[in-house]
Amino acid sequence: MPDAVMLFAAGFGTRMGALTARCPKPLIPVAGRPLLDHALDLTQGVPRRVVNAHYLAPRIAEHLAGRDVTVMVEEPQILDTGGGLRAALPHLGPDPVFTLNTDAVWSGPNPLDLLAAAWDPARMDALLLCVPLERATGRKGGGDFTFDPQGRLIRGGDMVYTGAQILATDRLHSVPEAVFSLNVIWTAMAAEGRLFGLPYPGHWADVGHPQGIAEAEAMLARHV
Numbered sequence: 001m002p003d004a005v006m007l008f009a010a011g012f013g014t015r016m017g018a019l020t021a022r023c024p025k026p027l028i029p030v031a032g033r034p035l036l037d038h039a040l041d042l043t044q045g046v047p048r049r050v051v052n053a054h055y056l057a058p059r060i061a062e063h064l065a066g067r068d069v070t071v072m073v074e075e076p077q078i079l080d081t082g083g084g085l086r087a088a089l090p091h092l093g094p095d096p097v098f099t100l101n102t103d104a105v106w107s108g109p110n111p112l113d114l115l116a117a118a119w120d121p122a123r124m125d126a127l128l129l130c131v132p133l134e135r136a137t138g139r140k141g142g143g144d145f146t147f148d149p150q151g152r153l154i155r156g157g158d159m160v161y162t163g164a165q166i167l168a169t170d171r172l173h174s175v176p177e178a179v180f181s182l183n184v185i186w187t188a189m190a191a192e193g194r195l196f197g198l199p200y201p202g203h204w205a206d207v208g209h210p211q212g213i214a215e216a217e218a219m220l221a222r223h224v
Helices: 014-020 037-041 055-062 080-092 111-118 170-174 182-191 211-222
Strands: 004-008 048-053 070-073 097-101 105-106 126-131 145-147 153-155 159-167 195-199 203-206
Touching: 004 037, 004 080, 004 126, 004 203, 037 055, 037 105, 048 055, 048 080, 055 070, 055 080, 070 080, 080 097, 080 170, 080 182, 097 111, 105 159, 105 211, 111 126, 111 159, 126 145, 126 182, 145 159, 145 195, 153 182, 170 182, 182 195
Parallel strands: 004 048, 004 097, 048 070, 126 195
Antiparallel strands: 097 159, 105 203, 126 159, 145 153
């Protein structure tokens, strides 16, 4: 099981409109608690926890003050998921890590526990937790992936990436750009047959847009 987790909290939250004018998206409350705290609940027991920040970074740092969490501020520019993860490696270490988006809530088994139980580094460079579209509350648009019979991921289909994964980080060092998405890494892994997926058996809600807040709260109320 990885001993480090990266929680992505640096984004601008532009789809949230006025809600993020003075509040970073990870601190928007859902069911009475900030999104970031919902995500942190899932990481209990992971020894090293890193949260990146850029937009309204002092608000996130203040919120996490006194907790056993490292806050890494990306400046002067935001680095996207790949660049942000690479910049955090001095805090995360060289081994495979969990990564977790902070703009979703979950109802069901702990996603990190499921990933750890299924992780096989002999076959995998990444294991992405995915949920079927019919259990992806608040999702706008279609899915991201299809599973092949061995569990490898193929682009396109009705499986939605949840924002939780285990990832081997060595390929990050081969990308020349400072700012890049983890999609670059996934594409290289897929070409070698080392990008895998795992289906999530519970319910998941995307809170990337204003109406997603009420939808997520309704999901949590239905699926305690």
